[in-house]
Amino acid sequence: MKDIENVCLEVDELDFDNYSPISPDIVLTSSFKFKNFDHYVKVNAKEEFAYTYTRDGNPTLNLLETKLARLEKGEAAQMFASGMGAISASILTLAKAGDHIIIVNTVYGSSIKLIKQLSKFGIESTKIDVSDTLEIFDYVKNNTSIIYFESPSSQKFEMLDLELISKFSKDKGIFTIIDNTWSTPLLQNPLVHGIDVVIHSCSKYIGGHSDIVGGVVISSKKIIDEIVEFGQVLLGATMSPMNAWLALRGLRTLPVRLKSQQETLQQVINFLQEDPRIERIYHPLCNGEQQSELAHKYLKGYGSLLGVVLKDANPEIIKRFIDSLEHFTLAYSWGGFESLVMSVYKGNNINEIKERGLSLGQLRMYIGLEDNELLISDLKNALDQAYQ
Numbered sequence: 001m002k003d004i005e006n007v008c009l010e011v012d013e014l015d016f017d018n019y020s021p022i023s024p025d026i027v028l029t030s031s032f033k034f035k036n037f038d039h040y041v042k043v044n045a046k047e048e049f050a051y052t053y054t055r056d057g058n059p060t061l062n063l064l065e066t067k068l069a070r071l072e073k074g075e076a077a078q079m080f081a082s083g084m085g086a087i088s089a090s091i092l093t094l095a096k097a098g099d100h101i102i103i104v105n106t107v108y109g110s111s112i113k114l115i116k117q118l119s120k121f122g123i124e125s126t127k128i129d130v131s132d133t134l135e136i137f138d139y140v141k142n143n144t145s146i147i148y149f150e151s152p153s154s155q156k157f158e159m160l161d162l163e164l165i166s167k168f169s170k171d172k173g174i175f176t177i178i179d180n181t182w183s184t185p186l187l188q189n190p191l192v193h194g195i196d197v198v199i200h201s202c203s204k205y206i207g208g209h210s211d212i213v214g215g216v217v218i219s220s221k222k223i224i225d226e227i228v229e230f231g232q233v234l235l236g237a238t239m240s241p242m243n244a245w246l247a248l249r250g251l252r253t254l255p256v257r258l259k260s261q262q263e264t265l266q267q268v269i270n271f272l273q274e275d276p277r278i279e280r281i282y283h284p285l286c287n288g289e290q291q292s293e294l295a296h297k298y299l300k301g302y303g304s305l306l307g308v309v310l311k312d313a314n315p316e317i318i319k320r321f322i323d324s325l326e327h328f329t330l331a332y333s334w335g336g337f338e339s340l341v342m343s344v345y346k347g348n349n350i351n352e353i354k355e356r357g358l359s360l361g362q363l364r365m366y367i368g369l370e371d372n373e374l375l376i377s378d379l380k381n382a383l384d385q386a387y388q
């Protein structure tokens with residue numbers, strides 16, 4: 001009985017020489033065997049490389065890291081269990097007590113909350129809203145160590161001049177971190193323009209199917225090594241190899257998804273711009289001449305997440321509009337196959353909306369992979385219902 005039970009417990013040997021799958025293996029393991037004691041000694045002395053434990057590295061995660069680093073034109077990348085895992089690991093690695101962090105414009109809400117929380121570790125921060133990149137430098141202090149931003153930003157999708165930020169910051173020894181989730185590595189490569197660290201939430205376009213939560217940091221080998229040592233191995237927000245595999249699969253269709261969604265986006269914007277019930281659209285294509293110049297300079301294409309403001313909105317109009325939509329789902333997140341809508345107004349947060357410089361009727365809309373005519377007739381119908 002004991003012998004037969006042990007079959008359940010054997011460490012299996014697979015012959016890796018006799019098969020080559022087109023789709024990569026999901027190396028779903030926490031730990032890896034050493035060949036023998038000598039190997040164990042050499043690997044620990046870093047005389048030889050071997051995978052040892054998935055929190056320290058895993059072949060499926062590594063495959064994804066290599067691809068994302070190449071796409072972002074960076075030297076190295078590190079995956080994380082979520083976008084916030086990537087953001088917190090980067091900031092906690094690069095900042096120390098006594099430092100000051102500048103947050104520019106309307107970045108992702110949880111990123112702002114995280115940086116504000118760091119005051120309990122003696123890291124102060126200033127959240128600023130600028131319309132011109134140069135204004136950022138008025139807020140720099142002697143102890144400013146990080147400028148954290150998005151371009152385009154969340155909610156208003158405002159662009160900043162990446163080269164101005166990187167040039168100024170390099171002169172002062174300030175780290176620059178951009179959350180590049182909106183653009184994906186296909187539409188904008190901030191490292192090429194001198195930004196130090198690029199972060200993506202892989203839960204959005206990269207995964208692309210609304211089925212994973214994940215994140216990545218891409219930078220120089222030197223900075224990634226530091227982030228791995230502290231922010232990954234010690235803070236420990238390790239991505240599951242299963243999710244890395246799903247992200248690898250998502251990446252294969254990222255170029256065609258973006259192309260299709262950009263075409264639909266353009267049609268939807270054309271429709272919304274003509275509709276008198278729409279007060280304004282926030283998107284790099286609609287944010288004015290100066291913004292459009294920055295978009296031309298830095299973007300190779302457009303993401304399909306945008307802000308739309310309903311004219312003279314009140315809670316009743318917002319409710320009727322959202323509940324009348326059939327092909328836009330009311331849900332958090334974005335970047336998947338399906339069109340989504342979310343309103344900044346959540347029923348009892350009017351003060352917060354004002355504080356953030358947003359308007360009551362502001363919606364965040366995500367254009368998915370559905371047919372453009374279907375989406376446009378859905379929007380038209382919902383506007384008719386909302387303003388009946």
Ligand SMILES: *Cc1c(COP(=O)(O)O)cnc(C)c1O
Pocket residue numbers: 082083084085108150154179181182201202203204213214215333
């Ligand atoms: C979703 C999102 C994040 C957070 O990513 P998670 O994977 O949900 O942790 C960060 N930044 C932006 C711009 C996002 O859209």
